[in-house]
Amino acid sequence: MIQGTGSNVGKSVLVAGLARAFTRRGLSVQPFKPQNMSNNAAVTADGGEIGRAQALQARGAKVALSVHMNPVLLKPESDSGSQVIVQGKRFGTLRGAEFGRQKGTLIQYVMESFAEIESRADLVLVEGAGSPAEINLRSGDIANMGFAEAADVPVVLCGDIDRGGVIASLVGTHAVLEIGEVNRIKSFLINKFRGEPSLFDRGVTAIEEKTGWPCNGVVPWFAQVMDLPAEDALDLSESTCRGKLKVVVPVISRIANFDDLDPLRMEAEVSLEFVLPGEVLPADADVILLPGTKSTIGDLAFFRAQGWDIDLYGHVRRGGQVLGICGGYQMLGKVIADPEGIEGEAGTVEGLGLLDVETVLTAHKETTEKTGLHVPSGESVTGYEIHVGRTSGPDCERPFVDLRDHVDGATSKNGQISGCYMHGIFGSDAFRAAFLKGFGAVSQLGYEHRVERALDALADHLEQHLDLDALWEIARSRTLDN
Numbered sequence: 001m002i003q004g005t006g007s008n009v010g011k012s013v014l015v016a017g018l019a020r021a022f023t024r025r026g027l028s029v030q031p032f033k034p035q036n037m038s039n040n041a042a043v044t045a046d047g048g049e050i051g052r053a054q055a056l057q058a059r060g061a062k063v064a065l066s067v068h069m070n071p072v073l074l075k076p077e078s079d080s081g082s083q084v085i086v087q088g089k090r091f092g093t094l095r096g097a098e099f100g101r102q103k104g105t106l107i108q109y110v111m112e113s114f115a116e117i118e119s120r121a122d123l124v125l126v127e128g129a130g131s132p133a134e135i136n137l138r139s140g141d142i143a144n145m146g147f148a149e150a151a152d153v154p155v156v157l158c159g160d161i162d163r164g165g166v167i168a169s170l171v172g173t174h175a176v177l178e179i180g181e182v183n184r185i186k187s188f189l190i191n192k193f194r195g196e197p198s199l200f201d202r203g204v205t206a207i208e209e210k211t212g213w214p215c216n217g218v219v220p221w222f223a224q225v226m227d228l229p230a231e232d233a234l235d236l237s238e239s240t241c242r243g244k245l246k247v248v249v250p251v252i253s254r255i256a257n258f259d260d261l262d263p264l265r266m267e268a269e270v271s272l273e274f275v276l277p278g279e280v281l282p283a284d285a286d287v288i289l290l291p292g293t294k295s296t297i298g299d300l301a302f303f304r305a306q307g308w309d310i311d312l313y314g315h316v317r318r319g320g321q322v323l324g325i326c327g328g329y330q331m332l333g334k335v336i337a338d339p340e341g342i343e344g345e346a347g348t349v350e351g352l353g354l355l356d357v358e359t360v361l362t363a364h365k366e367t368t369e370k371t372g373l374h375v376p377s378g379e380s381v382t383g384y385e386i387h388v389g390r391t392s393g394p395d396c397e398r399p400f401v402d403l404r405d406h407v408d409g410a411t412s413k414n415g416q417i418s419g420c421y422m423h424g425i426f427g428s429d430a431f432r433a434a435f436l437k438g439f440g441a442v443s444q445l446g447y448e449h450r451v452e453r454a455l456d457a458l459a460d461h462l463e464q465h466l467d468l469d470a471l472w473e474i475a476r477s478r479t480l481d482n
Contacts, residue, residue, distance in 0.1 A: 004131055004157070022468070029063070048089060050073060071114075153478060228451060228455070245439045250288070252303060257291070263426040286321065292327045296343065334356065377434035408422055427447050
């Protein structure tokens, strides 16, 4: 199990790279994360959902996605509440205190899923969440040491040197853990080192002396991490300013499945600009893209509170294009009705009114992989739907994609405004090339090849800087002990 001294220390990427490295060694590898918190989700073949990071890790291991890879997924809907997904399906919406009381009942699902994953693999790579040093959350824990003890799994602790204070974070974690938890940690590693790793030799020695844990390696900064799908919305603070086509994305408060944007970010002739709250949507945008959201009605209010609706209407008057995906598509319509109170209080709100459609939110959640054709260009698209609600109206007579069993999306009469429920469409090279061509830009990217190349490069990187043989022996020690 790879645990970290905090969030965003690189656990997800490390597990993805280790999955590819050990798979290349001929092992059957499966990723597992008992509890995740993210609005970036992936759809499994059996119609469930898991964290996007576990989807990347499964890709690293070259195995199909399973709901058992991430049995508990928390999808924040507000500052105090999250939708809880258990083994791929909606379990309910719980506030923080309510979730704390429910954790004890969720361990049974976590252990059931772990047993299923373990039965499929020579090696299971488990990712922790946050930090085991958050001892205020230790009671009923299923994310870190609580799971490690229940499953009797050895732990490797990861520290992030790039954020500073890595010695204190590792030694401090040692200081606050119980003795049994300290002994469960078999080694530590340092991640995201910039420069020559040997320059930190004295730091490694200091940590080893103060904790008694051996060092498994110092991993230098991996620049190609930008070619891998991001899970954390914190990664949306950096825009790319390269190409002739300017695509602007307002960063709404509950933005979801934002890896939809990764292929555009990688295109040489696209400038992808993320507009943060309080900033203005730029007047020189070619396309404004409204992304998915975990809370359509709440984020529509948030959108208006920034004054972005005024900016958007100005963009449309100037002839600019608008594309909405999933929740962004729902916002573009005339009305969003929530008669059952799916997102909070029951009621109806007025949409942005740029598409002649109306949405009714329903309890049923669509989570399916999709393949079809982009209607205007005729190019093939693959992706997935993950949403609640049904959208209908006159503009749906001009759908965005034809999914064979049904059509999805809508387009305004003048072709200026479009939307659809389908995520992942920009990962389809032919569609993306056709989309860019419509603005005079040329696609120069093979997206899937780029991700595969980055995973292989990451595996090479970890082979060079970590002792993978020692990690394998740590994993094997659990089997030998049992």
